[in-house]
Amino acid sequence: MLSRSPFLHFLTLLLFKQKSKHLGIMSISVVMIALVSAVLFISSSLQQTLQDTLDEQADFTVTRIEAGRPVSTPLAWADRIIEIEGVSQVAPRIHGRYFYAPREESFLVVGIDFFDEQGSKALESLVKGIDLKQFFAEESMIVGEGVKAFLQKHYYKDTFSFKTPRGQFKKVKIYEVLPGSLNLLANDMIIMPIGLAREIFGLKEDEVTDITFNVPNDAEWDNVIGKLHLVDYEIRVVEKREVEKAYENLYNYKGGIFLILYIIALLTLMLILYQRYAMVYSHERKEIGILRAVGWSIRDILKLKFYETMILVMSSFVIGTVAAYGYVFVLGAPILIEIFLGGANLENQVQMIPEVSFGTLGSLFLLYAVPFFAAVLIPSWRVAVIPPKEAMR
Amino acid sequence: MNEILLSSEVIVYLLSEALLYLLLFIAAIATLGILKGWNFDRFTKRQFDLENRSYLVMSIIFFVLGLKMLLLPYFAYTIDALSLLVPGAMCAAGVIDANDYGSPLLLLKIIILFLSGLWLGINRLDLEEKHYPYMKLKSWFYLLLFILLSAEIVLDILYFTHIETTNPVSCCSVIFGEIGGNSLPLGLDIPKLLILFYLLYALLVLIVFTGHYLVRIAASLFFAMIAYYSVVYFFGTYIYELPTHRCPFCMMQAEYRYIGYLLWGLLFTGTFLAIESAVMEGIFGRDALKLKKISIGFLTLFVLLCSSYVGLYYLKNGVLL
Amino acid sequence: MIKQFIGSAAFLMVVTGMAVGHYLSADKISHKKAFSDVVAVTGIVSPSLSTAFYEPAFLGEEIEHPASPQMQSLNRMEFVYAE
Numbered sequence: 001m002l003s004r005s006p007f008l009h010f011l012t013l014l015l016f017k018q019k020s021k022h023l024g025i026m027s028i029s030v031v032m033i034a035l036v037s038a039v040l041f042i043s044s045s046l047q048q049t050l051q052d053t054l055d056e057q058a059d060f061t062v063t064r065i066e067a068g069r070p071v072s073t074p075l076a077w078a079d080r081i082i083e084i085e086g087v088s089q090v091a092p093r094i095h096g097r098y099f100y101a102p103r104e105e106s107f108l109v110v111g112i113d114f115f116d117e118q119g120s121k122a123l124e125s126l127v128k129g130i131d132l133k134q135f136f137a138e139e140s141m142i143v144g145e146g147v148k149a150f151l152q153k154h155y156y157k158d159t160f161s162f163k164t165p166r167g168q169f170k171k172v173k174i175y176e177v178l179p180g181s182l183n184l185l186a187n188d189m190i191i192m193p194i195g196l197a198r199e200i201f202g203l204k205e206d207e208v209t210d211i212t213f214n215v216p217n218d219a220e221w222d223n224v225i226g227k228l229h230l231v232d233y234e235i236r237v238v239e240k241r242e243v244e245k246a247y248e249n250l251y252n253y254k255g256g257i258f259l260i261l262y263i264i265a266l267l268t269l270m271l272i273l274y275q276r277y278a279m280v281y282s283h284e285r286k287e288i289g290i291l292r293a294v295g296w297s298i299r300d301i302l303k304l305k306f307y308e309t310m311i312l313v314m315s316s317f318v319i320g321t322v323a324a325y326g327y328v329f330v331l332g333a334p335i336l337i338e339i340f341l342g343g344a345n346l347e348n349q350v351q352m353i354p355e356v357s358f359g360t361l362g363s364l365f366l367l368y369a370v371p372f373f374a375a376v377l378i379p380s381w382r383v384a385v386i387p388p389k390e391a392m393r
Numbered sequence: 394m395n396e397i398l399l400s401s402e403v404i405v406y407l408l409s410e411a412l413l414y415l416l417l418f419i420a421a422i423a424t425l426g427i428l429k430g431w432n433f434d435r436f437t438k439r440q441f442d443l444e445n446r447s448y449l450v451m452s453i454i455f456f457v458l459g460l461k462m463l464l465l466p467y468f469a470y471t472i473d474a475l476s477l478l479v480p481g482a483m484c485a486a487g488v489i490d491a492n493d494y495g496s497p498l499l500l501l502k503i504i505i506l507f508l509s510g511l512w513l514g515i516n517r518l519d520l521e522e523k524h525y526p527y528m529k530l531k532s533w534f535y536l537l538l539f540i541l542l543s544a545e546i547v548l549d550i551l552y553f554t555h556i557e558t559t560n561p562v563s564c565c566s567v568i569f570g571e572i573g574g575n576s577l578p579l580g581l582d583i584p585k586l587l588i589l590f591y592l593l594y595a596l597l598v599l600i601v602f603t604g605h606y607l608v609r610i611a612a613s614l615f616f617a618m619i620a621y622y623s624v625v626y627f628f629g630t631y632i633y634e635l636p637t638h639r640c641p642f643c644m645m646q647a648e649y650r651y652i653g654y655l656l657w658g659l660l661f662t663g664t665f666l667a668i669e670s671a672v673m674e675g676i677f678g679r680d681a682l683k684l685k686k687i688s689i690g691f692l693t694l695f696v697l698l699c700s701s702y703v704g705l706y707y708l709k710n711g712v713l714l
Numbered sequence: 715m716i717k718q719f720i721g722s723a724a725f726l727m728v729v730t731g732m733a734v735g736h737y738l739s740a741d742k743i744s745h746k747k748a749f750s751d752v753v754a755v756t757g758i759v760s761p762s763l764s765t766a767f768y769e770p771a772f773l774g775e776e777i778e779h780p781a782s783p784q785m786q787s788l789n790r791m792e793f794v795y796a797e
C-alpha cells in the first residue's frame with residue numbers, strides 16, 4: 001500500500017534524481033557523525049569496562065606521602081589497619097614501573113602474593129592450566145601482550161634480565177602471556193611473585209608500595225577514614241568513591257572537551273547546509289513552480305522538503321553510526337584510541353567490548369539532527385513560498 | 394566551568410535547546426509582524442507575504458514542538474546520567490533537587506508541552522478552513538508560549554550552571570520516603586489512594602463520551618495527579634520490588650528496562666489527549682471522537698501496565714508488599 | 715517508492731542488522747569476568763595508559779616532572795584526564 005502512494009513515489013524519485021545534490025551533503029554528514037560517534041563509543045566502552053571491575057576493587061588504598069610524593073609504605077601499618085574495627089582483607093601490595101633505559105620505555109610490574117586466596121583463584125581462571133606452586137617457586141612472570149611484543153622485538157625470547165637498584169641482574173622467565181583481549185588493562189603489565197618484585201624495586205623487607213583493604217559496611221567509611229589519619233600523619237587515603245568518580249569524569253572530560261570543539265564544526269556544517277539549501281537553481285525553482293501549478297499547496301511542498309530532509313538525516317545517521325561502530329568495535333579504533341590511552345610508551349592494540357546505550361545514540365541523534373533541521377528549515381520555506389508564476393519564468 | 398557542563402549529555406541538551414530557541418525567536422518576531430498587519434480580506438502584497446510568513450511560523454513551531462517532545466525524556470535521561478557526578482544522588486530525583494531551579498524547570502517543561510500540544514490542535518483546525526479563522530488566536534497563544542519558552546531556556550541555563558558537585562544532595566528515598574516526613578496530599582492513605590485511582594479512571598471512561606467538558610478537563614487533571622501519587626507511592630514499589638523504594642525517576646533506569654519512560658509517556662499523552670478532546674469539543678465545537686478513543690486507549694494501557702506489576706509480583710511471590 | 719530507494723533502504727537495514735547482530739552476539743560476560751579477574755589478581759584498576767615514564771600511569775595519580783616542573787605538554791594523559 002505504502003509503495004503505491006504517489007507522494008512517496010514522487011519523493012523517492014526526486015531524491016534519486018537530485019542524487020549529486022544530496023551526495024555531497026550526505027558524505028560530509030557521514031564523516032561528521034562517524035567521528036563524533038567513534039569518540040563517544042570509545043569513551044562509553046572504556047567507562048563501562050572500568051565500571052564493571054568496580055566490584056573487585058578494594059575500598060581503600062593507603063600510601064605514605066613524604067613532601068607530597070608517594071614513597072614506600074611501612075609494612076607495619078598493615079597490622080595497625082587490621083586493628084581498626086570493620087576492616088577486612090588487608091593486603092600489602094608491591095607494584096611500580098620498571099624503566100627499560102635503552103628504549104626509554106617502561107613496564108608496570110605487579111607483585112602478587114601466593115597466600116592471597118581470591119587472587120590465586122582469579123589467576124587460575126585467567127591463565128588456564130597454570131601451576132601456581134611452580135609459578136611461585138621459580139623466578140617467572142606473566143606478561144601482557146604489549147610487553148611480550150616489546151620483549152620479542154628486543155630478542156628476549158624466554159627470559160628477561162631486570163636490573164635491580166643494587167646493580168645486580170635478575171633473570172626472570174616468561175611463564176605465560178595474558179590474552180590480547182585484556183590489553184585495555186594489562187597491556188604493559190608484568191605479574192610476578194611479590195618477593196621477586198620487592199627485589200627488583202629494591203624495597204626493604206618491611207616496606208611495600210601501598211596497602212589496600214575493604215570496609216564492607218559503607219556507613220563505616222567516613223569513620224574509618226578518620227581513624228586512618230590517626231595511624232600516621234603521612235598517610236594518604238584513596239577511596240573507591242573517588243576512583244568511581246574519576247571514571248565518570250574520564251568519560252566526560254574527554255567527551256566534553258571534544259564536544260565543545262565539535263560544536264564549531266557543527267556550526268560550520270550548519271552554515272554549509274544553509275548555503276546549500278538557500279542556493280536554488282533555476283530548474284529547481286521551475287520544479288516547485290510546476291508542482292504549485294498542478295495544485296500542490298505550500299504545505300505539501302513543505303512536507304515534501306521535510307521528508308526529503310528526514311530521509312537524508314536518517315540515512316546519513318545510520319551510515320555514520322554503523323561505520324563508527326565497525327571502526328571502534330571491529331577494528332579496535334586504530335589511531336583514535338591513542339587519544340584515550342596515550343602513545344608514549346608500549347604500543348597498545350585494545351579490543352573493546354561493544355557498549356552502545358540508547359542514551360548515547362539519542363545524544364548523537366539530537367546532536368546531529370537538530371542543527372541539520374534548524375539549518376534547512378528557513379531556506380526550505382523560502383523555496384516553498386516562491387509564487388508559481390515567478391518560478392516558472 | 395564545572396564537570397556538569399562537560400558532561401556530553403548536558404552539552405547536547407543545551408545546544409539543542411539553544412538552537413531551538415533561536416528558531417522560536419525568529420518565529421516570535423514573524424508572529425509579531427503577522428499580528429500587526431493581518432487582514433485576510435485585503436489583497437495586498439503585504440497580506441500575501443504575511444500568509445507566507447505564517448507558514449514559516451507554522452513549520453518552525455511544528456518542528457520545534459516535535460523535538461521538545463523528544464527533549465523532555467532526554468532531559469530526564471540527562472539528569473539521570475548526572476546522578477553519578479553529584480554526590481549523594483542515586484537517580485534524577487536528587488539531581489533535580491540539587492538547586493532551586495530544577496523542580497520549576499521540570500514543571501514548566503511539562504506545562505509547555507501541554508500548551509504546545511494544544512497549539513498544534515488549534516493550528517490543525519485553522520488549516521482545515523479556507524480563511525484562517527484562528528490566525529489571531531493562535532498567534533497570541535504562541536506569544537504566550539514564547540514567554541514560557543524564554544523562561545524555560547533561562548531556567549535551563551541557570552539550572553545546569555548551578556549544580557554543585559561538592560555539595561551532597563538527598564537521594565530519592567529521602568525525598569519521597571517516610572524519612573523526609575512526606576506524606577500523601579489530602580490526608581489520603583494507600584488504600585484510599587488506590588480506590589480513588591481506579592474510581593477516577595472509571596469516571597473518566599464513563600464521562601469521556603458525554604458533553605460535560607469542564608468536568609472532563611477537571612477529572613483528567615485530577616486523575617493525572619492521583620496517578621502520579623499512586624505510581625510513586627504504590628505501583629512504583631512493585632516496579633522496584635522493594636516496599637521502601639519510592640521514586641518517580643529510578644524506574645527510567647536500565648535496571649527497570651526504562652519502563653518509566655513508557656509509563657509516564659502513556660500517562661502524559663493520555664491525559665493530554667483527554668483534555669485536548671474536551672477543548673476541541675467544548676470551545677471549538679469540533680468532533681473529537683478519534684482523540685477520545687486514543688486517549689482512553691492510552692490511559693487504559695497505563696492503568697493495565699501499573700496493575701500488571703502488582704499482579705505479576707503477586708503471582709511470582711504469592712504475597713503483596 | 716521506486717526500486718532504487720527500496721534497494722538502498724534494504725541495504726541500510728542489512729548494514730544496521732549486521733551491527734546489531736555483532737553487538738548482540740558479542741561475548742560480554744566472559745570479557746567482563748576476565749577483566750574482573752585481572753583486577754582481582756593485581757588490584758590495579760587503571761586502564762593501561764601508554765604514558766612516558768615520568769608521567770602518572772594511573773588515573774588520579776600525581777607526579778611532578780623532575781626536570782621541568784612548570785612545563786606541561788598537551789600530550790600528557792593527565793591533561794586529558796584532569797580531575
